[in-house]
Amino acid sequence: MWVIIMRLKEQKLEKIQNDQVMERAVGEENYDIAQYKANSRYKVLVVDDEQGVLDSLKVMLERSGFKYKGFNDPSNALEELENDASYNILVTDYFMEPMHGDELIEKIRTFNIKIHILLLTGYKDQAPAIETLKRLNIQGYCEKSNNFDQLLLWLYSAVKVLEQNKDIYTLMEKATTQNEVISELNKSLENSYSSIIESLRLTVDAKDEYTKGHSDRVSYYALKIGQAMNLMSEELEILIVGGYFHDIGKIGIKDHIITKETRLTDEEFAEIKRHPEKGFGILKSNNMFKKILPLIKYHHEKLDGTGYPEGLKGNQIPILVRIISIADSFDAMMSKRTYRDKLGIEKSVSELKRCSGTQFDPEIVEVFIKLIDEKWDKINEEVEEINRKLANV
Numbered sequence: 001m002w003v004i005i006m007r008l009k010e011q012k013l014e015k016i017q018n019d020q021v022m023e024r025a026v027g028e029e030n031y032d033i034a035q036y037k038a039n040s041r042y043k044v045l046v047v048d049d050e051q052g053v054l055d056s057l058k059v060m061l062e063r064s065g066f067k068y069k070g071f072n073d074p075s076n077a078l079e080e081l082e083n084d085a086s087y088n089i090l091v092t093d094y095f096m097e098p099m100h101g102d103e104l105i106e107k108i109r110t111f112n113i114k115i116h117i118l119l120l121t122g123y124k125d126q127a128p129a130i131e132t133l134k135r136l137n138i139q140g141y142c143e144k145s146n147n148f149d150q151l152l153l154w155l156y157s158a159v160k161v162l163e164q165n166k167d168i169y170t171l172m173e174k175a176t177t178q179n180e181v182i183s184e185l186n187k188s189l190e191n192s193y194s195s196i197i198e199s200l201r202l203t204v205d206a207k208d209e210y211t212k213g214h215s216d217r218v219s220y221y222a223l224k225i226g227q228a229m230n231l232m233s234e235e236l237e238i239l240i241v242g243g244y245f246h247d248i249g250k251i252g253i254k255d256h257i258i259t260k261e262t263r264l265t266d267e268e269f270a271e272i273k274r275h276p277e278k279g280f281g282i283l284k285s286n287n288m289f290k291k292i293l294p295l296i297k298y299h300h301e302k303l304d305g306t307g308y309p310e311g312l313k314g315n316q317i318p319i320l321v322r323i324i325s326i327a328d329s330f331d332a333m334m335s336k337r338t339y340r341d342k343l344g345i346e347k348s349v350s351e352l353k354r355c356s357g358t359q360f361d362p363e364i365v366e367v368f369i370k371l372i373d374e375k376w377d378k379i380n381e382e383v384e385e386i387n388r389k390l391a392n393v
């Protein structure tokens with residue numbers, strides 16, 4: 001019952017106040033032309049189940065420059081907003097039938113997040129909870145019990161916000177377009193960069209007939225070990241790419257040192273030992289190689305700290321590096337070199353065992369040897385396939 005009484009009081013007050021606002025609006029001679037022009041860019045939809053309120057607001061809004069459309073029935077207003085996305089501002093009553101203002105707004109927010117919303121309420125204690133205002137992204141509420149000056153002021157500030165939002169949306173749209181262009185450019189740069197690095201890598205392998213296909217095989221062995229260790233797909237990818245590029249630094253080593261058939265001098269060996277750091281230097285500036293850098297730089301480190309370039313020990317050497325190091329040495333042993341024949345599978349395996357714990361991580365050696373014991377025929381067949389594919393490169 002009290003709601004009905006309040007409602008009647010509210011209606012009476014509204015009528016008096018609307019009349020006052022109308023009198024004042026019509027009597028004003030110096031209203032702001034700039035504000036009028038700004039307002040004229042915006043469409044306001046008003047929902048109120050009282051025709052009197054709609055009539056008053058129509059006069060007031062149109063006189064202030066706004067494009068106005070009013071609805072008595074919230075369902076019709078909802079339909080209008082669904083069909084026409086060009087409305088900028090919604091002014092809606094709170095207590096309405098067949099649906100209340102908050103219910104109407106909840107529905108509108110499912111398809112329109114941009115529209116500015118002002119809720120007209122009766123008295124302060126009838127205002128919706130602040131959580132509701134926040135949740136439904138309602139920009140403000142105005143008590144009908146005051147007068148419509150408050151509403152007009154709110155509409156002016158809404159116009160300011162909308163003007164600013166328009167700039168922000170324009171900037172955002174521009175930024176999205178620019179980001180798309182930049183990401184396309186980056187993609188094409190990455191592609192061409194990858195091609196350059198790929199050809200550098202093949203050049204390294206081709207520098208010496210004896211190392212042809214080495215990087216591809218290291219990549220393959222490392223992947224097999226990683227899979228047997230149940231590593232995650234991201235880690236497996238690092239092993240594959242790391243294997244391909246681990247010796248990229250040899251591009252910076254003189255050909256006659258790499259292809260020398262006799263024993264290297266101390267200076268020449270010192271020069272060869274610089275290839276991990278040279279490789280690191282070549283790839284470090286490009287973000288796409290960031291994750292494989294440790295594999296490039298440390299693949300000649302040994303578990304006992306006697307490797308190079310930094311003499312890292314044990315767990316200081318990342319696990320993926322320890323895998324690459326085993327794959328690298330195994331392929332070297334299984335390949336013919338200028339100064340020796342290939343060792344063959346049995347000797348290579350016994351060499352892995354001999355160096356397990358000093359040069360190599362014993363647990364990884366164990367995984368790899370188990371893999372060789374169980375699947376050597378298949379592995380060997382796949383390695384031969386890699387060699388066949390690379391024969392004509």
Ligand SMILES: [Fe+2]
Binds near residue numbers: 246247275299300
């Ligand atoms: Fe190397």
